[in-house]
Amino acid sequence: MIKTFGEPTKFTGAQGGENGKNFPTLLSGKKGIYIMVPNYPRDFASGHADIWNGETCNAGCYFGIGARPPINGRQQGVAFIHLWELN
Numbered sequence: 001m002i003k004t005f006g007e008p009t010k011f012t013g014a015q016g017g018e019n020g021k022n023f024p025t026l027l028s029g030k031k032g033i034y035i036m037v038p039n040y041p042r043d044f045a046s047g048h049a050d051i052w053n054g055e056t057c058n059a060g061c062y063f064g065i066g067a068r069p070p071i072n073g074r075q076q077g078v079a080f081i082h083l084w085e086l087n
Contacts (some may be wrong), residue, residue: 001033001084008082013039016078021062023081027052032085034057036062039079073076
């Protein structure tokens with residue numbers, strides 16, 4: 001992705017706030033390829049790729065994965081989100 005599209009806009013889980021509540025505002029007005037990686041990929045999933053249309057993801061953004069019950073004793077959440085803006 002970086003080779004083709006360059007460096008993405010990056011957001012950390014801390015920037016996203018509790019249960020990802022800040023992510024919609026951080027991403028507002030942007031459109032492009034969305035990548036989310038959770039804190040513990042081995043417990044939940046390796047991540048999620050989608051299209052961010054400026055308001056939401058086509059198949060779900062998973063901002064609130066931190067609200068899910070802990071898995072293997074670890075609280076889940078978003079480690080980071082990368083967005084490659086497309087025109």
